[in-house]
Amino acid sequence: MTFDTQTDSAGTEAQGEILARELAALAHPARLKILRHLSARDACCCREIVEQIDLAQSTVSQHLKVLVEAGLVLYEPENRRSRYTVDRPALARLSREVGSLLSSCCAR
Incomplete structure (x- = not known):
């Protein structure tokens, strides 16, 4: 996402809603801990995180549900356990968007 004045307002609004949802998902210390835990492995189940x-x-x-709904973590049902993985491309995109937002806000 870029904050270009040429972008139509509906597209910008939708992008803003997505960014807000992603940032809200990261705005809890427990979810940050979970994300760090998941980032250190390929995948794991909820029980491993609880431990x-x-x-x-x-x-x-x-x-985990909040992180999945925000599109930052992927969920894959597997028999009796569910596997969770970090969506690395989504987090890389979010990093670029936040960097762009902060740069544009500080560029005066």
């Missing part, structure tokens, strides 16, 4: 983070399984599941 590393001092939160109840239901709480970890809810945080």
